[in-house]
Amino acid sequence: MTATPLQIVNVCKLGDSVSATVIQWHVIAMFAPSFFTGSIINFLGNRKVMIMGVLLYVISICVGVMGQTIEYFWISLFLCGLGWNFLYVGGSDIIAKSALPEERAKVQGVTDFIIFIFVASGSFLAGILHNNLGWEIMIFYTSIPISILFLSIVFINPREIKAI
Numbered sequence: 001m002t003a004t005p006l007q008i009v010n011v012c013k014l015g016d017s018v019s020a021t022v023i024q025w026h027v028i029a030m031f032a033p034s035f036f037t038g039s040i041i042n043f044l045g046n047r048k049v050m051i052m053g054v055l056l057y058v059i060s061i062c063v064g065v066m067g068q069t070i071e072y073f074w075i076s077l078f079l080c081g082l083g084w085n086f087l088y089v090g091g092s093d094i095i096a097k098s099a100l101p102e103e104r105a106k107v108q109g110v111t112d113f114i115i116f117i118f119v120a121s122g123s124f125l126a127g128i129l130h131n132n133l134g135w136e137i138m139i140f141y142t143s144i145p146i147s148i149l150f151l152s153i154v155f156i157n158p159r160e161i162k163a164i
Helices: 004-011 016-031 034-044 046-066 070-098 104-133 135-141 143-155
Strands: none
Touching (some): 004 016, 004 070, 004 104, 046 070, 046 135, 046 143, 070 104, 104 135, 135 143
């Protein structure tokens, strides 16, 4: 997400308003589904929702390299935001179910701290990677952590602790 405005404004010369629109819709896709994601998890199960999040990321990558007009940027970042929502809410659900009730707040706090350390690091690296690798190569490299995430979802079986 953080490299997209660089590409939109500085490389494609589409302007600040296009960049703002794309980012606004990305943020909507990140947070608005939260009203429903819990219900979707209850209906389909956590793993399926998280795998859907990974698949949305993969589609986002494909769309991101297909073209460099507002439509491609908008669709790519919207799908990225939606995938982020499914993965973040799904991961939070796993954390909540894996910790004892009296530990949940602390565990969630530590987990969020770790997540946002990685988010901040990725944001700082985005400009460097965009400048040194270019848009397409940088997007393809995102498939590495997404693949690790996919494998983690498929092969790691979190232990659920039942409240007594």
